Amino acid sequence: MNQPLLVTATQKAGPRLTLAVGALVLLVLIALPLLSLLPAGHSLQVSAYTLTLVGKILCYAIVALALDLVWGYAGLLSLGHGLFFALGGYAMGMYLMREAAGDGLPAFMTFLSWSELPWYWAGTQHFAWALCLVVLAPGLLALVFGYFAFRSRIKGVYFSIMTQALTFAGMLLFFRNETGFGGNNGFTNFRSILGFEITAQGTRAVLFLLTVALLAGSLYLGWRLARSKFGRVLTALRDAENRLMFCGYDPRGFKLFVWVLSAVLCGLAGALYVPQVGIINPSEMSPTNSIEAAVWVALGGRGTLIGPLLGAGVVNGMKSWFTVAFPEFWLFFLGALFILVTLYLPRGVVGLLKKRGEQ
């Protein structure tokens, strides 16, 4: 973990090559939704299934990037990022439920014989407010939790355990029928978004392009952060927090900023995930999901910007292949991945490539 910055990592591996590969990937990602608009019989047509799958993986890639910002750079391993992802997803999901229900209550509420909307869902029929919630709900939760956690200097594994407990508590809360989050089934059966039919090819393509844009934006943001003095302070914080304090920096503010930023990115990713996948339920908050995100980052290489994207893509690609081909062996594979990556790839695939490049 000597050179955490993407810049130095890629400079050594050949900046031209990286740029070329990056541009190619971006082109393919932009081409995919356009190809999906081709008529069904066309040989180049991309199926809705493929588009949804790739869109889903891109959302996960944003989560991985967000997690990498706090883990790879600031050294805070969060095992609760699924919670922020799900909060963004639920805020968007409620808007979709309201739109599907028209003037009435969302279907799950009538089913559970609720007579009126609880206060926290007020205004969710407006898309703009739902978007605000997408940012505010994970952001505020992260702010409050982070404020207390960083104030008492909870770090390392303690921080991980507390975040895991947090997402577990969130899952329990959302599982209940009486809390107004749709219980076990969550939100599903969406019809339209802003009046456009949600399963239409055009809507799917736009949502996909938005996801690509968010990913590219997050990548740019991460790149700017990593190159700024802020990024260097974060790295310093990860390696020697005490030294940093005696240099006159207040670590709390830095941690809180990157932590809230990361949570908000996750929330946005969740908000784009829900209309594409068509369902959000409490299992997104299960500790298992959040810790899986950690292995995406670890596999790709933490402290780099490309690594998490690579990791999220590879692991999720493998997952969709495994769960079809050998469903009962997926957990064996995932478990082995956790062990092998920590034992033999402490700096991830990107670290390995970089080492090759140096030799």
Place this chain on the structure above:
Amino acid sequence: MRSVPLPAVHPEFMLEPIIDAGSGRDAIGLGQARQPGLDVRHGTVLTLEDISVSFDGFKALNALNLYIGVGELRCIIGPNGAGKTTLMDVITGKTRPTTGKAWFGETLDLTRMSEVQIAQAGIGRKFQKPTVFEALSVYENLELAQKADKSVWASLCARLGGEQRDRIDQVLQTIRLTGSAQRPAGLLSHGQKQFLEIGMLLMQDPQLLLLDEPVAGMTDAETEFTAELFKSLAGRHSLMVVEHDMGFVGSIADHVTVLHQGSVLAEGSLEQVQADDRVIEVYLGR
């Protein structure tokens, strides 16, 4: 440890790029004109009075009194367990004294400030074990330590000015690391890390430097060079050096304080304290 209710960041520090430690009480209450820098009207930069620290019954510091003058170079010596590191912890806010007063200049109560505020007010500390930011380059280490606005927002949009670059280059030369400026600090040798940490302190430009065993692991030449460096710093800065190496102490100190069992046993020039019967007894265990 007592927790001290204080705002996360001192508003004054956030607003002013040049950190001004003396703006506190005088500016509000006493009707004096606000002057830049630390208020050291009476010539003492650090005042410790009746400081006691106890850990579950064990008294690490016991009614300790210590005064350090402006521009003074003070050496603290004492056998192991005398409380030297705890003393540094108290001054830098890492450990809160059970009783006693600690003033930085005339106006700043160290017992009520957080570690960060103390560092921003102008006390720099070098740890016993050299701690540098290993993943960053030597240059970046110095950049982070540089005296500047250290808030989150400022760090997000900070850019190095020409003057700041010159200052970093100057310090790089002083600590003889110009050639390694772009190397990761983690790859430096032990002695180089010691110098880098001293360099970071210089960048911080503090009023008072606390140095915990600065020459441990250095070659004789390096030690000699460090002694020269410290002597050149004294006068403009106040230094408090904890050291076991008596040769080094002899080469730099004009004033030595001997700690024993958490309180001051003797004070004076090195010859004076070395002649003191009690000091001999403590060191030789007669």
Place this chain on the structure above:
Amino acid sequence: MPKALHSLLLALLLLLPLAARAAGDADYFIAAKPNEQASLLQGWAAQPDPARLELLSSLQQGRLGPDDSRKLRLNNRLRGLVDNALASHRLLSDDARVRLAAAQQLQKSAQPAQVAFLDRRFASEPDAAVHAALGLALANLQLVATDPAVRLAAVRLLGETGDPMARTRLESLLDPSVETDPTVRTAAETSLAQVKRKLLIGELLGQAFSGLSLGSILLLAALGLAITFGLLGVINMAHGEMLMLGAYSTYVVQVLVQRYAPGALDFYPLLALPVAFGVSAGVGMLLERTVIRHLYGRPLETLLATWGISLILIQAIRLLFGAQNVEVANPAWLSGGLQVLPNLVLPYSRLVIIGFALCVVLLTWLLLNRTRLGLNVRAVTQNRNMAACCGVPTGRVDMLAFGLGSGIAGLGGVALSQIGNVGPDLGQSYIIDSFLVVVLGGVGQLAGSLWAAFGLGIANKLLEPQIGAVLGKILILALIILFIQKRPQGLFALKGRVID
């Protein structure tokens, strides 16, 4: 009025020659219409006769006699009446336990016609518990007596019990249309307050007990963690799976004992203890040697690697035993419970587990503080290099300490199998709580873990009825975060010089 008619019938029946009893009763009963059968049963209940006991027991099982193959169809009302009549007859038994059960049945089902009989039994009952139960049954009946003085006495008697049923009865009396006499109503109010107070005590004690019970389980789950986390600095996310392995070992032992030594089935949990300890400790040591050994000093990495191990273990168990829960039965001596108050039963299994948890803590403490191995473990935790220089085989000590932590989890698994479901996901539900216990208790502190486990358990159970299980959990999490603000090192942290 059917009631009057019934009474008349009853009187007639009682006047019938008693010669046709026993064998005759059965024929008579089967020949009667349902309405008449009811009256017959009511009559028998009011005038029990030991000779009729056999018939009634058979009737309860849907037959006419032990050797009688004739089919019998009873409706719910008749079945209730049979139960009542049988209870009435059982009051004549010599066995005090049978009488107690009968009296408790009669508290629910007794009819006014039985008052005279109950009164006689109440006067002659030698056993104190049965006497009290009978008094209550009688009081229940006397509440509808015509004489206000009798009702008043009954209300007062009910006030002295702490029975949940008495509360509903007394509450119904507060309505002026039900109870016309104002003095009885006032008495009912005082009695009700009395009963409620007693019930509240029972409830609180019950909550405290379930808290203790939960605490003992958390303790068993967290104790091993306190060793691996506190002493070795390893975040073992697979610790929950060690609990699961212990529980599955119990299951396997149970199956084997059932097959090869059915006579010893009662003692299979005792046999399962060493097996579970061995299995979990063995798996733990294997993991330590192959994976965790390479990760000392990198706690976040151990967290991820052990999570991977836990996934593999869960899936392996799923493939071996299926995804469904397996059935682990309580042996006879662990089922049932100790009735302390009318609304407070302490199950034996939970009592035993509390005792067991404390024993395990004591043994662990002794092992760590009074043996060579413990000394070595403590030496390695405090200064690994120095210990190695003194000739402590650090590698072996690490392995044994990890095995010990895992083995204790295995013991916890045996305990868990006796009170909960045994399935592949068993461990996952305990791991987060156990980590909270360790964080709250302070790392490496057995005493801290002890207090934290019981504290969390009791707080959980006391909050549960007030604000619900989920909100309770969230509140506790918030409280822990706030608590850590004050004591970042946990409950039992040692103060010391900050070392850098």
